[in-house]
Amino acid sequence: MNWRLGGGKQVEVHVALFADIILLMQKQENRFVLRTHSVIVAGKMKIEHGPVIKLQEVMVQAYAAGMCCQRPISNI
Numbered sequence: 001m002n003w004r005l006g007g008g009k010q011v012e013v014h015v016a017l018f019a020d021i022i023l024l025m026q027k028q029e030n031r032f033v034l035r036t037h038s039v040i041v042a043g044k045m046k047i048e049h050g051p052v053i054k055l056q057e058v059m060v061q062a063y064a065a066g067m068c069c070q071r072p073i074s075n076i
Contacts, residue, residue, distance in 0.1 A: 001013055001014070001015055003024055003037075003049075005037055005039050005049055009037070009039060011026065011037060012026070012027075013025060013026055013051075014026070014027060014032060019055075020054065020055055020056070021052055021053060021054055021055060022052075022053040022055065022058070023051060023052060024051045024052075024053070025051065034051040034052065035051060036048055036049065036050050036051065037049045
């Protein structure tokens with residue numbers, strides 16, 4: 001799956017879904033790592049995106065872009 005960050009940056013991730021969290025992991029050599037990504041918005045503000053998302057803090061938005069038409073939105 002591709003994790004689309006702001007500024008046109010995309011990261012290929014593997015997803016693990018648990019009862020209360022979602023883990024977004026990147027494959028590095030022969031192992032999976034949890035990596036935080038940062039994006040600079042408006043030339044000065046830095047926003048960090050963590051690899052652990054609590055399901056209680058996620059909204060799901062429907063959109064028309066294919067057969068699977070939902071995307072999670074984290075409000076963290």
